[in-house]
Each structure stands twice: as structure tokens, then as C-alpha cells.
Amino acid sequence: MSWIKGILFGVVGYLAGYWLSISLGVERGTEAPFAIGYVFFFAGWLLGAGVWDHWARSWFGLENKTPPTKESHGWKRYFMFSTDHKVIGVQYLVTFALIFFLAGAFAMAFRYELMRPGRDWLSPKEFNTVMSTHGILMIAVAVSAIIGAFGNFVMPIQIGAEDMAFPRINALSYWTTPPVVFLILGANLLQGADYGFDFGWTAYPPLSTVAGLGKLFFLLAFMTLGLSSILGALNILITVIRLRAPGMTWGRLPIFTWGVFTTSFLSLIFTQFVFTGLFMVVLDRVAGTAFFAPDQGGGALLYENIFWIYSHPAVYVMIIPGFAIMLEILPTFARKPLYGYKWAIGGFFGIVAMSATVWAHHMFTSGMPDWMTVPFMAATEFISIPTGIIFLSALGTIWMGKLRLKTPMLFALAVVFNFLIGGLTGIFNADVATDLQLHDTYWVVGHFHYTIVGGEIFALFAGIYYWFPKITGRMFNEKLGKLHFWWMFLGFQAVFLPMFWLGYNGMNRRIADYIPELAGTNMWVSASAFLLGASFLVFIYNVVNSWVRGPQAANNPWGARTLEWQIESPPIEHNFHQIPTVTGHPYDYGVEGSVHAVLAPQAEAAD
Amino acid sequence: MTTENNTNLLKRGAYVFLSLAVLTILEFFIATGRVAASIPLMALIMIGKAALVVQYYMHLGKTLQMDAAEAHE
Amino acid sequence: MSTLAHDSKYQLVTRRLGLWLFILSESMIFIALLFTRFLMQGVYRPEELNQTLGLGITTILLISSFTANRAEVRIAQGDRTGFLRNLAITIILGLVFLVVVVAVEWPEALHFAPPSTGYGTLFFAITGMHAFHVLTGLIILIIIFFQGKRGQYSPEDHWGAESGVVYWHFVDVVWIFVYPILYLFGP
Numbered sequence: 001m002s003w004i005k006g007i008l009f010g011v012v013g014y015l016a017g018y019w020l021s022i023s024l025g026v027e028r029g030t031e032a033p034f035a036i037g038y039v040f041f042f043a044g045w046l047l048g049a050g051v052w053d054h055w056a057r058s059w060f061g062l063e064n065k066t067p068p069t070k071e072s073h074g075w076k077r078y079f080m081f082s083t084d085h086k087v088i089g090v091q092y093l094v095t096f097a098l099i100f101f102l103a104g105a106f107a108m109a110f111r112y113e114l115m116r117p118g119r120d121w122l123s124p125k126e127f128n129t130v131m132s133t134h135g136i137l138m139i140a141v142a143v144s145a146i147i148g149a150f151g152n153f154v155m156p157i158q159i160g161a162e163d164m165a166f167p168r169i170n171a172l173s174y175w176t177t178p179p180v181v182f183l184i185l186g187a188n189l190l191q192g193a194d195y196g197f198d199f200g201w202t203a204y205p206p207l208s209t210v211a212g213l214g215k216l217f218f219l220l221a222f223m224t225l226g227l228s229s230i231l232g233a234l235n236i237l238i239t240v241i242r243l244r245a246p247g248m249t250w251g252r253l254p255i256f257t258w259g260v261f262t263t264s265f266l267s268l269i270f271t272q273f274v275f276t277g278l279f280m281v282v283l284d285r286v287a288g289t290a291f292f293a294p295d296q297g298g299g300a301l302l303y304e305n306i307f308w309i310y311s312h313p314a315v316y317v318m319i320i321p322g323f324a325i326m327l328e329i330l331p332t333f334a335r336k337p338l339y340g341y342k343w344a345i346g347g348f349f350g351i352v353a354m355s356a357t358v359w360a361h362h363m364f365t366s367g368m369p370d371w372m373t374v375p376f377m378a379a380t381e382f383i384s385i386p387t388g389i390i391f392l393s394a395l396g397t398i399w400m401g402k403l404r405l406k407t408p409m410l411f412a413l414a415v416v417f418n419f420l421i422g423g424l425t426g427i428f429n430a431d432v433a434t435d436l437q438l439h440d441t442y443w444v445v446g447h448f449h450y451t452i453v454g455g456e457i458f459a460l461f462a463g464i465y466y467w468f469p470k471i472t473g474r475m476f477n478e479k480l481g482k483l484h485f486w487w488m489f490l491g492f493q494a495v496f497l498p499m500f501w502l503g504y505n506g507m508n509r510r511i512a513d514y515i516p517e518l519a520g521t522n523m524w525v526s527a528s529a530f531l532l533g534a535s536f537l538v539f540i541y542n543v544v545n546s547w548v549r550g551p552q553a554a555n556n557p558w559g560a561r562t563l564e565w566q567i568e569s570p571p572i573e574h575n576f577h578q579i580p581t582v583t584g585h586p587y588d589y590g591v592e593g594s595v596h597a598v599l600a601p602q603a604e605a606a607d
Numbered sequence: 608m609t610t611e612n613n614t615n616l617l618k619r620g621a622y623v624f625l626s627l628a629v630l631t632i633l634e635f636f637i638a639t640g641r642v643a644a645s646i647p648l649m650a651l652i653m654i655g656k657a658a659l660v661v662q663y664y665m666h667l668g669k670t671l672q673m674d675a676a677e678a679h680e
Numbered sequence: 681m682s683t684l685a686h687d688s689k690y691q692l693v694t695r696r697l698g699l700w701l702f703i704l705s706e707s708m709i710f711i712a713l714l715f716t717r718f719l720m721q722g723v724y725r726p727e728e729l730n731q732t733l734g735l736g737i738t739t740i741l742l743i744s745s746f747t748a749n750r751a752e753v754r755i756a757q758g759d760r761t762g763f764l765r766n767l768a769i770t771i772i773l774g775l776v777f778l779v780v781v782v783a784v785e786w787p788e789a790l791h792f793a794p795p796s797t798g799y800g801t802l803f804f805a806i807t808g809m810h811a812f813h814v815l816t817g818l819i820i821l822i823i824i825f826f827q828g829k830r831g832q833y834s835p836e837d838h839w840g841a842e843s844g845v846v847y848w849h850f851v852d853v854v855w856i857f858v859y860p861i862l863y864l865f866g867p
Contacts, residue, residue: 059823165694234701241674242694268701272708280716280805289801296798297720305719306712616753624746631742635735638864646723649860656856664749664849670696 002081006048006175013044031216032286038220042179049175050081054168081175083167086571088174089153090471093464095174096145099181100457101536103137106130108533110512115526117516127512129196129214133188136201136218140180140225142452143314144232146321147267148174150463151236151260153471157564158254160245160582160597162574165238169231176228183221187214200510202311205292205303209284216285219278226275229317233267236260245563247582247597254562254586255338255345259324262348266313266320266355274310277303304366308359315452316355319419320348322456323390325463326415330397331587332560333409338587339396343389350386358383364432365439373432380430387423391416406558407481411462414489418454422447425500440510443503449496461488461539468543469553473570476550480542484535491532498525561596562586623663630656692839699843703850706813710854713809714861717802725866726799728792730785734863737780738855744773745852748821752845758835760828767825767841770848774818781811803862810851810858817851820844 017040021033046052077087078094110130113122122130156164164170187196194213197203203222208215240261244253253261280291281303290296292303331338338344360368360376394416403409425447428434438444461484468476498521507514507522514522556565563582567575580597588594630652637649661667751766786804793800824844827833833841 059827166698230705234698234705237701238694238698241697242690268705269708272705273712276709276712283801283805287795287804289795289805290798291716291720291801291805293796293798296796296801298716298798298801302716302719306716309712616756617750620746620749620753623749624742627742627745628739631735631738634860634864635731638860638866639731646865649864653857653860657853660745660849660853660856664745665846665853666696667700670693670700673693674697 001079002049002175003079003178005050006045006178009048010041010045010179013047014038014041016040016044030286031211031213034213034216035220035282035286038183042224045179046172046175051168051172051175053081081171083163083171084573085152085156085164085167085170086471086575088170089149089151091174092144092148092152092177093150093471095177096141096148099137100141100145101540102181103134103141104533104536106134106137108530110134111526111529113512114514114522116523117514117519119512122512124512125196125198128198128200128510129188131510132197132200132218133184136184136222137181138452139201139314140177142318142456143225143229143267144177146325146456146460146463147232147236147260147263147317148177150256150325150467151232151321154467154564155236155257155260156239156243157567157571157575158257158562159240159243159248160563160576160580161239161243162576162579164235165242166235170235173228173231173235176224176231180221180225180228183217183224187217187221190214190217202307203278203281204307205281205284205300208281209292216282219282219285223275223278223282226271226278229267230271230275233264233271236264237268245580245582245597249582251342252582252585252596254328255341256321256324256328256562258345258348259321259327262345262352263317263320263324265352266317270310270313270356272310273306274314277306277310280306301363301366301368304363305359308362309356312359312362313355315448316351318452318456320351322415322459323348323394325459325466326394326412327390327397328562329408329412329462329466330394330401331589332558333404333406333412334397334401335404335559335589336397336401337585337589337591338393339399340389340393341585341587344393347386347389347393350389351383354379354383354386361430361435364435377430377432381427384423384427391419391423406465407476407478407485408462408466408558410482410485410489411458411465414458414485415455415462418450418458418492421497422450422452422454425450438503440508441503442499442507442509445509446496446499446503449499454492454496458489458492464543466558467564468546469557470564470569470571472547472550473553473568474546474550475553475557476546477542480538484538484542487535487538488532491528491535494528495525495532561589563597566597566599619663623659626659627656688837695839695843699846703847706850707854709809710806710857713802713806714857717806717861720802721798723865723867724799725863726792729863730788731863733780733785733788734859737777737785738859740773740777740780741852741855744770744777745849747773748845748848752838752842755828755833755838755841756835760831763833763841764825764828767821767828771818771821771825774814774821774848778811778814778818781807781814806858806862810854813851813854817844817848820847 014037018033018037020040021036022028026032026036047056077084078090082088082091110122110127113120113127113130152164152170156162190196190213193211196214197208197212197218199207199215203215203219208219240253240257280289283289284291284293291298292300294300327338327344358376358380360372361380364373364376398413398416405413425443428438429444429447465476465481468474502514502518502521502525503509505518507518553569555567555569558565563580564571566580576599578599580599582597584594584596586596588596634649634652637645637652747766747769751763751770754760754762754766785807789800789803793803795801795804821844824841827840
């Protein structure tokens with residue numbers, strides 16, 4: 001199967017690359033052979049997984065294999081190379097759910113260390129590596145999970161397309177992600193001086209340029225993740241531009257599709273900056289260049305600039321799809337048209353346009369010139385205007401609605417609540433005077449967990465519950481879903497609300513110890529964190545159990561209007577019996593005579 | 608596409624190439640000080656050269672036009 | 681099921697736009713690197729830099745772009761011999777460019793601007809990144825050459841050849857920016 005063959009080919013490729021670099025005169029024992037070996041591993045992995053088959057066979061004049069049987073049922077296809085956007089969507093979803101739980105387990109590990117002041121069971125370097133692993137894996141989830149899973153599964157159906165514009169590149173962008181996890185875990189398994197990476201997920205030099213094979217693994221993993229993100233974004237943009245069904249004008253595009261579409265601009269353009277920044281670090285490590293040697297004109301500030309030019313837009317890559325799912329779900333369960341549809345889209349574009357102008361607010365304490373701080377503070381505070389418009393759109397939709405509090409709706413409402421706290425606490429980070437005090441404390445940790453976990457991850461779960469019947473054809477257990485929601489929601493508040501207080505009282509992030517006065521609160525936070533972690537067991541049980549033997553789901557259990565709900569659950573291959581014609585707005589709940597789309601009668605189309 | 612059309616395309620390619628060559632040499636003379644040295648002028652020339660290649664060799668305009676034309680169909 | 685998405689003309693424009701988005705994304709790498717050049721070194725340039733050699737390789741790459749364009753027009757005409765001839769010249773010129781950069785320029789630059797200095801770092805990183813793109817472009821063109829020899833591509837359907845040629849022009853455009861910024865700009 002694709003995974004085994006991929007790993008096999010990858011290992012062969014790695015050995016070949018290692019051997020090649022040694023025989024070309026690269027010094028043994030340096031990091032260069034590993035880096036070159038990885039490039040070959042990557043190529044071999046993709047070859048083994050079957051990504052290149054179609055292209056490479058024609059280059060060498062070989063006959064193309066018949067494409068793998070495209071059954072629309074059966075679990076085996078999820079482990080195989082497939083170009084079906086629905087299969088890739090599920091592959092993304094399950095892979096990133098696993099990465100999410102893995103990264104959560106790492107959080108449990110270092111929260112155990114932080115239960116009491118002083119050293120418990122992790123050395124400072126181990127602590128930092130465990131913390132950084134949690135960080136980078138969660139960043140991977142945040143960047144790719146919603147776009148990869150629902151951007152692939154739902155978006156093409158929402159616009160009435162049969163598949164993505166470039167199905168093979170779509171598969172390529174999925175099969176690019178497993179090596180990221182191999183590398184990150186590999187770095188954690190290394191022993192001795194090579195062990196791990198202890199620089200957080202940001203990899204600032206000079207720490208990231210000192211020796212340690214684990215650090216190289218991290219850099220290569222991050223670059224690979226970037227590649228996947230770029231290819232996925234390219235595909236989504238072209239799909240939305242070119243493959244909309246007849247009548248699906250820009251003004252009738254479902255809001256979720258708008259969300260992934262605008263997000264993809266950010267991924268496509270800015271990911272290359274972080275790629276370049278990490279590449280410079282790799283060059284400094286393996287090729288002896290001097291990008292980050294302060295006496296040669298570069299230095300750490302150069303890296304920070306390049307890094308945040310990507311990484312600030314990246315937080316919008318995370319949150320815009322979250323908003324989009326929230327806005328997709330709210331009208332369905334409020335039975336009202338989406339309030340300010342056009343304004344919300346304007347908000348998305350406003351965020352996209354402004355996101356490139358705010359990056360240096362991460363660097364107020366890094367020693368940048370004073371005159372630069374105020375423009376970046378102002379720009380950062382201005383970007384809350386488009387964000388606020390989206391927020392108002394959500395509130396306006398809920399206002400006077402007949403809310404049906406099903407599990408997806410509860411999660412979507414939680415996004416509104418959590419992001420309010422996350423957004424308000426962000427003002428203090430944007431403001432130079434307060435940020436000088438709060439930078440690198442648990443205040444910041446609380447802030448970005450409220451925005452990204454409270455905003456995006458809650459939206460991810462909202463999406464999972466919302467589209468679960470469509471993806472699997474089965475219904476989840478509503479009671480367990482509600483139990484999971486309240487458990488996760490309260491656990492989340494219990495973990496992250498006290499962090500503001502901790503940070504305000506001087507607890508530093510990324511440090512394994514703290515002043516003894518904070519012991520009580522940290523005990524509370526750790527205990528709550530374990531509780532929060534346990535809530536996902538309910539989710540796993542519910543999802544696995546329902547997928548295997550849940551009751552059959554109706555085609556449209558929520559009474560939603562967008563196209564994905566007008567077809568069978570699970571959808572057939574190529575989604576539609578006949579391409580639908582779109583005639584109206586997707587969110588006209590309660591508007592008389594409004595029809596979103598006309599599907600050809602199914603019986604007629606079957607023959 | 609008629610053959611005549613394609614001969615024109617070959618000719619246009621040659622004109623574009625000649626313009627690029629002239630601009631490159633001009634750039635070189637500016638840099639080596641035989642013409643008044645000026646970074647803004649070189650920057651302008653380099654953007655002009657890139658625009659020529661993007662428009663006439665890579666057909667960006669044509670691609671976007673075709674996309675827009677289909678949208679109105 | 682036949683739809684607009686399967687129409688070959690429609691698909692061609694879709695692919696072209698996809699390639700353009702890829703090029704847009706890829707050019708960001710060079711934008712980042714070239715901005716780094718100004719951030720690190722301003723417009724400093726070592727006196728020993730061989731500007732004439734720079735002009736030489738620029739010319740080679742420019743001519744290769746010209747022949748690549750001719751190759752594309754030829755296959756659109758259905759003139760396979762002309763297509764292959766022009767493509768072969770393009771490939772040879774590309775190889776010459778690559779060899780001169782790696783085997784002549786780099787050893788020379790090692791003396792006055794080793795990678796441990798600021799300018800050397802930029803010089804090797806930027807020309808190296810560009811050389812990597814030249815290499816991938818060459819591999820693509822060589823594949824296209826043999827595909828063409830086997831009788832692939834027709835006046836109606838030569839997207840494979842067209843995409844390779846457009847990518848090659850992109851490599852040229854990058855050099856159009858790299859050449860003045862690295863070799864010509866100076867105090």
C-alpha cells in the first residue's frame with residue numbers, strides 16, 4: 001500500500017542521497033549529507049506513494065497504469081493514493097486529527113512538568129523540545145486542517161464542481177504532509193547532543209544556527225509543510241476561479257468557499273517568505289553562509305522580519321477558515337439569512353490586504369528602531385476593523401434568530417465567545433507600551449490560544465460535527481456530542497483564562513520554571529489541561545462508533561441550503577449526477593420563493 | 608492560426624529579443640560609468656525588460672484576456 | 681458527463697492560470713532574497729566582481745529565451761523539426777549558462793567573496809537559488825525534447841511544451857532582476 005511503499009522508497013532514496021553527497025566530497029559527520037539525504041527521501045517517498053506515477057511514466061515512455069479503481073465506498077481507499085477530492089479531504093481530516101491528538105499529548109507532558117515549580121521530570125532542553133513539538137505540530141494542524149479537510153471535501157461540492165482543478169497536485173499536497181511528522185518525531189527520538197529542537201516554533205537564530213541534528217530536522221519539516229500549503233492554496237484558488245457551476249456567480253458563493261478562497265491568497269504568496277527564511281538558516285548551518293552573522297550585515301532581526309512577514313499572515317490563514325465555518329453554520333441553525341454577507345466577504349479581503357502590514361508587532365522588544373513601532377501598532381489595531389465586521393456579521397445572524405442548539409451550532413457559538421476574549425486581549429499585545437511588559441509571558445500564550453484554539457479549533461470541531469453526516473453517511477450521537485462540547489468548552493476556559501493572570505504576574509513562556517508564588521494557579525491550569533485532554537476521548541469514541549454503526553443520516557439533516565446538502569450522503573464519485581444550475585443566494589433562509597440551486601432529477605440522470 | 612500569423616509571431620519574438628539586447632547593453636554601460644551611473648535608471652530598465660518578457664514571451668496578457676473573455680460568454 | 685470543465689480549450693486556460701499562480705508564488709522566494717540583499721549590504725558590490733562575465737552569461741540566457749520562444753511558435757505551426765532544433769539550442773545554451781556559473785564564476789567568487797562574508801552569502805545564495813531553477817527548467821526542457829521527438833505535441837495541443845517554455849522564460853525574468861541587482865548596482 002502507498003504508505004509502506006512510500007516509506008520503503010523514501011529510505012532507499014535517503015541512503016542514495018547520503019551516499020551521493022559523501023561520494024561528491026561532502027564531509028562525513030556534518031549536517032549536509034542529512035539535508036541532501038532528506039531531499040532524496042522526500043522524492044522517494046512521493047514516488048513510492050504513487051504521486052509521480054502519472055507524470056513520470058509518460059516521460060519515460062512507459063504505458064500508464066490504469067488508475068486505481070475509484071470505488072466510492074470501502075475504507076481501503078483512504079490508505080491509498082487517490083485523486084478523488086473527497087478521499088483526500090478525509091485523508092487530511094484523519095491525519096490532522098491524529099496530529100492534533102499527538103500534539104495535545106505533548107502539551108500534557110509539559111503541563112505535568114509545570115504542575116509544580118522546580119524540576120520534575122524534564123530537563124530544560126527536553127522541556128523546550130516537548131513544548132516546541134507541541135507548538136509546531138499544532139501550527140501544522142491550524143494551517144492545514146480546515147483547508148485540507150473541508151477545503152477539499154466540501155468546497156468543490158459547494159461550488160458545484162466534480163473535483164478540484166488539479167487532482168494530482170491535490171494528492172501531492174496531501175502526501176507531502178506525512179514526512180513533516182516523520183521529521184518532527186525523528187528529532188524527538190534523537191539521542192545526546194543532536195536531540196531535539198529547543199527554539200519554539202519560531203526557530204530564531206542564533207539559537208537555530210548552532211549544532212544539533214534535531215534542529216535541522218525541524219527546519220526541513222517546516223519547509224516541507226510550507227510546500228504542501230502552497231500547492232493546496234494554488235489548487236483551491238484555481239478551482240474556485242474556474243470550476244464554479246453555471247449560475248454560481250461570485251455574489252452567490254457560499255461563505256465557507258469565500259473563506260478558503262481568500263485564505264489561499266495568503267498561503268500562496270506569503271508561505272514562500274518563511275520558506276526562504278528557513279532556507280537561509282539551513283544554508284547557514286550546512287553551507288557556511290553568513291545570513292545571520294551580525295557582523296556581516298544580517299543578523300537575527302533579518303530573520304525575524306522574514307519570518308513574521310509569513311507568520312503573521314499565517315494566523316489569518318488559521319482564523320479566516322474558522323470564521324468561514326462559523327458563518328456557514330450560524331445561518332443554518334438560526335434559520336436566518338447570513339447578516340451582511342457582502343460585508344463579511346469585504347472583511348475577509350480587508351484582512352488579506354492588511355495582513356502584510358502588521359508583522360513587526362511581534363518584534364517590539366527585539367530592538368527595532370523606535371520610529372517603526374507606532375505605524376505597526378496602528379496597522380495592527382486597524383486590522384481589527386475588518387475582523388470586527390466579520391464578528392458583527394455573526395452577531396447579526398444570531399440576533400433574533402430561532403436558534404437550534406445542536407452540537408455544530410454550540411461549537412460555532414463558542415467560536416464567537418472565545419474569539420471575543422481572544423480579540424480583546426490582543427489589543428494589549430498590539431499596544432507598544434503594554435506589549436513591552438506582556439511580551440513572551442503567558443498572557444500571550446493565553447491570547448493566541450483563545451484566538452487559534454478558541455477560534456479555529458472550535459470551528460474545526462464545529463465543521464467536523466456539521467459535515468460528519470455528509471462525509472460518512474451516518475449520524476453521530478447528539479448527546480455525546482453535546483457532552484463533548486460542554487466538557488471541552490469549560491475545560492478550555494479553565495485552562496486558558498488563568499493564563500492571562502499568570503502572564504500578568506510575570507510567568508514567562510517557553511521556560512520550564514516559574515516563581516513559587518504562581519504554584520497554586522499552575523496546579524489548577526495543569527489539572528484543567530488534563531481534564532480538557534480527556535474530553536477528546538468522548539469525541540473519539542463518538543466519532544469512531546458512529547462512523548462504524550451510527551444510524552443512517554438523511555441527505556440534509558440540518559435543513560441547509562448549500563449544494564453539498566442537496567446530494568447523497570456520502571456523495572457519489574464526481575458528486576453530482578448532472579452539474580447543477582445555481583439560481584439564487586445560498587443563505588436565504590425564510591425568504592419566500594428563493595431557490596439556491598436546481599439539480600437535475602436524479603432518476604432521469606441515472607441512465 | 609494561420610501560417611502568416613505565426614511568421615508575425617516569429618518576427619515579434621525577434622524584435623522583443625533585440626529590444627532586450629539593447630536594454631541589457633545600455634544597463635551595462637550605465638553600470639560601468641560610460642553613461643551617467645544611476646540606480647533608479649537601471650531599476651527602470653530592469654522592470655521594462657521583465658515586462659517585455661512577461662507580456663510577449665510568457666503571454667500573461669493573452670492568458671488573462673482569454674479568462675475574461677470566457678467569463679462573459 | 682460532459683461539462684465545461686472537460687472542454688480542452690477551457691482546461692488549457694485553467695492550466696495556464698495555474699502555472700501563473702505557481703510563478704507568482706515562486707517569485708516571492710526571489711523577492712525575499714533580493715530584498716535581503718539590500719537589507720544586508722545596501723548596494724555594496726566588491727570591486728573584483730567580473731561584470732563582463734556577468735554580461736556574457738546574461739546574453740546566453742537571453743538568447744536561450746529567444747530560441748525558446750521560437751520553439752513554441754514552431755510547434756504551434758506544426759513544424760516539428762524547427763521546434764526540436766530551437767529547443768535543442770535552448771537546452772545547450774542553458775547548459776552553458778549553468779556550467780559557466782558553477783564552474784567559472786563560483787570558483788572565482790570564492791576568492792574575493794567567500795560565503796562567510798555578507799556579499800558572498802548573498803551572491804552564492806541568490807545565484808545558487810537561480811541555478812537550481814535553471815536546473816529544474818533544463819530537466820523539464822529535456823523531457824519535453826524527448827517527448828517531442830517521440831511525436832508528442834500538436835499545433836492544437838502542446839500544453840506540455842508551452843508550460844516548459846513559460847517556466848524557462850520565468851527563469852530568464854528572474855535573472856533580469858538578479859543580474860543588475862547583484863552585478864551592476866553599486867555605490
